[in-house]
Amino acid sequence: MLDNQSLYKTMLRIRRFEERALAEFSTGKLFGTTHAYIGQEADAAGIFAAADPGDVVFSNHRCHGHFIAYGGDPYRLAAELMGKATGLVGGRGGSQHIQWRNFYSNGIQGGIVPVAAGMALAEKVQNTGKVALVFTGDGTLGEGVFYESLNIASLWKLPVVFVVENNRYAQTTPVELALSGSICGRFAAFDIPAWERDTTDVLEVRAAAAEAVGYARAQTGPVGLILRTYRFAAHSKGDDVRAPSEIAAFKDKDPLTVHAPRLGDDERARIEAEVAAEIEEAFTRAASDPFPMMKDEK
Amino acid sequence: MPTVLERLNHALHHALETDPRVHLLGEDILDPYGGAFKVTRGLSTDFPDRVHTTPISEAAIVGVANGMALRGLRPVAEIMFGDFVTLAADQLVNHAAKFRWMYNDNVRVPLVVRTPMGGRRGYGPTHSQSLEKFFLGVPGLKVVAPNTLGDPADLLAAAIAADDPVLFIEHKLLYTRPLLEAGVGDLRDMQIETAGGPYPAHLLRFTPHSHLTIATYGYNFELARQAALDLLYEHEIFAEIVLFSQLSPFNIDPLLESVQRTGRLLTVDEGTLSLGWGAEVISRIVERSNDLSRYYVSRVAALDLPIANSKALEDEILPSQEKITEAAIELYHEEGASHQSSR
Ligand SMILES: Cc1ncc(C[n+]2csc(CCOP(=O)(O)OP(=O)(O)O)c2C)c(N)n1
Ligand SMILES: [Mg+2]
Numbered sequence: 001m002l003d004n005q006s007l008y009k010t011m012l013r014i015r016r017f018e019e020r021a022l023a024e025f026s027t028g029k030l031f032g033t034t035h036a037y038i039g040q041e042a043d044a045a046g047i048f049a050a051a052d053p054g055d056v057v058f059s060n061h062r063c064h065g066h067f068i069a070y071g072g073d074p075y076r077l078a079a080e081l082m083g084k085a086t087g088l089v090g091g092r093g094g095s096q097h098i099q100w101r102n103f104y105s106n107g108i109q110g111g112i113v114p115v116a117a118g119m120a121l122a123e124k125v126q127n128t129g130k131v132a133l134v135f136t137g138d139g140t141l142g143e144g145v146f147y148e149s150l151n152i153a154s155l156w157k158l159p160v161v162f163v164v165e166n167n168r169y170a171q172t173t174p175v176e177l178a179l180s181g182s183i184c185g186r187f188a189a190f191d192i193p194a195w196e197r198d199t200t201d202v203l204e205v206r207a208a209a210a211e212a213v214g215y216a217r218a219q220t221g222p223v224g225l226i227l228r229t230y231r232f233a234a235h236s237k238g239d240d241v242r243a244p245s246e247i248a249a250f251k252d253k254d255p256l257t258v259h260a261p262r263l264g265d266d267e268r269a270r271i272e273a274e275v276a277a278e279i280e281e282a283f284t285r286a287a288s289d290p291f292p293m294m295k296d297e298k
Numbered sequence: 299m300p301t302v303l304e305r306l307n308h309a310l311h312h313a314l315e316t317d318p319r320v321h322l323l324g325e326d327i328l329d330p331y332g333g334a335f336k337v338t339r340g341l342s343t344d345f346p347d348r349v350h351t352t353p354i355s356e357a358a359i360v361g362v363a364n365g366m367a368l369r370g371l372r373p374v375a376e377i378m379f380g381d382f383v384t385l386a387a388d389q390l391v392n393h394a395a396k397f398r399w400m401y402n403d404n405v406r407v408p409l410v411v412r413t414p415m416g417g418r419r420g421y422g423p424t425h426s427q428s429l430e431k432f433f434l435g436v437p438g439l440k441v442v443a444p445n446t447l448g449d450p451a452d453l454l455a456a457a458i459a460a461d462d463p464v465l466f467i468e469h470k471l472l473y474t475r476p477l478l479e480a481g482v483g484d485l486r487d488m489q490i491e492t493a494g495g496p497y498p499a500h501l502l503r504f505t506p507h508s509h510l511t512i513a514t515y516g517y518n519f520e521l522a523r524q525a526a527l528d529l530l531y532e533h534e535i536f537a538e539i540v541l542f543s544q545l546s547p548f549n550i551d552p553l554l555e556s557v558q559r560t561g562r563l564l565t566v567d568e569g570t571l572s573l574g575w576g577a578e579v580i581s582r583i584v585e586r587s588n589d590l591s592r593y594y595v596s597r598v599a600a601l602d603l604p605i606a607n608s609k610a611l612e613d614e615i616l617p618s619q620e621k622i623t624e625a626a627i628e629l630y631h632e633e634g635a636s637h638q639s640s641r
Contacts, residue, residue: 056369089402099401104368108392114358115393118365118373125321125347126370145388148358155353 002049004262007202009271010048011041011255014065016279017074018233021064021081025237029287030081034095037065039200039232042255043165044069046205047133047225050213051161056102056123056132058116062165063098063105066135070103074279079286091292102130110136110143113162117153117222120160124220131159131216139170141186142178150190153222160222161213162187167231172241187224194224200255302450303473306337306412309451310374313458314345317372320458321348323359324376334378335414335473356385360411364394367409372458380415380467381427394463395438406461410454416469416517416568417600417616422607428600430467431569434546434578441546442497443467443516446478447490448543456496467545469517469568484523487530495544499552503538504530509630510562513553513579515542518566518617525622533623535630537564545575550582557583562594562629566622571599594632598625 002010018036025031037044040062048069051057059066067077072088080087081095088098096107106112116134123130140146141164153160164183168175187194193215195208205227212225230250234240251257260268300308313320322338328351332339342349352359356377363373377383383390390411397407417426433441442457442464444450450472457464478485491501502523514522519541529535538560540553557563563583565576576597587593601615 058365089400089404092402093400097396097400099397099404104397104401104405106393106396108388111357111361111388111393114361114389115365115368117358118362118367119369120365121362122366122369122371132365145355145357145361148353148355149361151353152355152358152362156350 004259005267005271007045007049007206008256008259008263008268009275010045010069011202011259012271012275013074013278014041014044014068015256016275017068017077017282018064020279020283021078022233022237024283031083032094033236034064034081035062035236036231036233037062039250039254040165040167040229041065042200042202042205042258043163043227043229046202047163047209049206050209051133052130054102054128055130056119057104058112058119058132058134059103059105060109060112060135060137060140061096061107062137063096063135067098067100067103067105072100072103075282075285076100078282079289082286083291084286084289085292086286086289109140110145113146113149114152117149117158117160120153120158121156124159129217131161131213133161133163133213135163135165137170138164138166138168138175138183139173139178141183147186150187150192150222154190154192157221159216159220161216162192162222162224164224164226166226166228169231169235169242171235172239183226184224192222192224194226196226196228198228200229200253201258202255203259299476299479301473302444302446302475302477303335303337305449305451305477306444306454306468307339309454309458310338310341311344312451313374313455314341314348319370319372321350321366321371321373322376323350323352323363323373325352325354325378327351327376333376335470337412337468337473338376356382357389360386360389361393363409363411364389364407367394367407367463368397368405372408374410374412374458377411377413379425380413380429381424383411383413383429383433386411387432390433390439390463390465391436395436398462399438407463408461409463410457410466411463412466412468414468414470416471417605417612418471420607420609420612423604426605426612428568430465430545431574433465434575436546438462439546440464440544441467442544443469443542444472445516445519445541445543446472446475447500447519447541448492448498449477453497453543467516471517471520475520484527493552494549497544499543499549500541501538501552501556502541503536505536508536508538508560510535510537510564510626511540511553511556511560512537512564512566512622512626513540513542514566515545518568521617521619522566522622524619525626528619528623529626533627535626537626550579550586553579554583554586557593561592562632564596564598564622564626564629566598566617568600568617570602571597572602574599594629596625596629598622
């Protein structure tokens, strides 16, 4: 089990990565768009502290934090964001479409959910003992295929962990305008046990994730993991319509702030320096890498 | 000769028997019903653990199959009627077809989605369409359609063995048709040449000196073949047929070779005419030709309307042997500047 320092480092690595990525748009090294995970770091850090390294992951548009917590290399991700040949998928996918080991992501809301269920089925029939984790947001609960997937996962007892990161917004739309009923109730309707936490404390997330993932693995069946969180950055780049006062009110829930007191000042300073160097190295190295060339396609 | 349905059923049975990675998914595919068109009959009895009946969830059926394919299985999903494939379009276009290239060749998606298309069974506007045109030209997605000439079992076996996603279009009227036998019946006077890979194109002709070429696929080959016989015996017009099995992506060469000889091309398919299969086929021919004045082209396809329930109307809307014969005669008599007509 990861110690407090490791959890802090993972969260900080995500934070600094995302800050740097956003900054690199103004330098012209990044182009297009990206969805920063800033504020939600406890989710990824806690979940991947509880999952097995071999588990299968399908992530969404906001995938950088998931990828880094999964153990992915920030340099390969930075290179992908810059469209470099050395990127995770050679510059073909970019921010939302990455693949490495058992980690996959796609930028279509909802469509990844049945795919993850199918992955869980494949792991189940091949007796690998792996579970599939799929990441969605509150807004993605508007997609019908999400419920088709809950239904099938429950009927067929598929070991899939449906993670819902409820950051209270879908792009600009507050959850109150997009979501009726309760998220928990959605899982209950399909007889899928769900763990819901309103927390940005990585230890609480890890504890809930350990129960949920453990249950999915032990029972070979689906579970829900609903995490109430908040994102501090804009949805993608410049599309924030929230009042600054609202964002400010969540600042004391910053997962780094919540977890920091569990480390000594020296430890934090050391981790801060290590992560800063790592991120600097990742982006500098990626920046000097070559761009991809078209391959001959048949 | 066995029917198309028997051959498809056999291919599925054989795949399940020989490859433990093969799983079937679809609505109402369990015995004793065995699927809306019975293609999966007997399979759930013999392979109960690998034939999964699903809720009415086309997007999730293909989505789940996608995930299975990414993680080492070889799923074959059935969409009960081709009309419903629109509900799985996101899974086909934005997931299955993209994964391999988008992930820089890191992954494979050995997925087959089978579905019956086509009209003339009186099922009306939402159960009679040929919607494959919407899935042609999607990078990363193969579209294959069996016919009575090549063995449909071979095509389906190849699709299941392939590492990339295949949308397998089965015209409903083909199911009960027996496979053709070279040198017998309709094929008595025809020579057949077959070219190209696991999903070949076939050239059928009475003589090397045909007057025109008909390009088609799937069930419409049945109509085109009858038209070719009629053209020969009633009108003394020699039509040769190029029959495609792989619709997308596709190799134009077998057809080009034929049209370069005949100078006249009629495309026949059952999708709606506008922006359809025939348009792309003709464009490819035109692109590859340096003397456009030598070519006359025409298309027979469905009218740009929903498919009516009443047979009287449906017959007007869909291609028929008579329409093909008529179009071919007109094309045969075409002279002067090249132009395109359609019906
Ligand atoms: C099918 C589909 N519809 C719309 C979008 C555009 N889009 C991307 S992210 C997003 C908001 C998603 O909200 P949520 O699920 O809450 O995730 P969050 O962004 O808050 O992490 C939207 C509308 C999309 N990518 N896919
Ligand atoms: Mg959200």
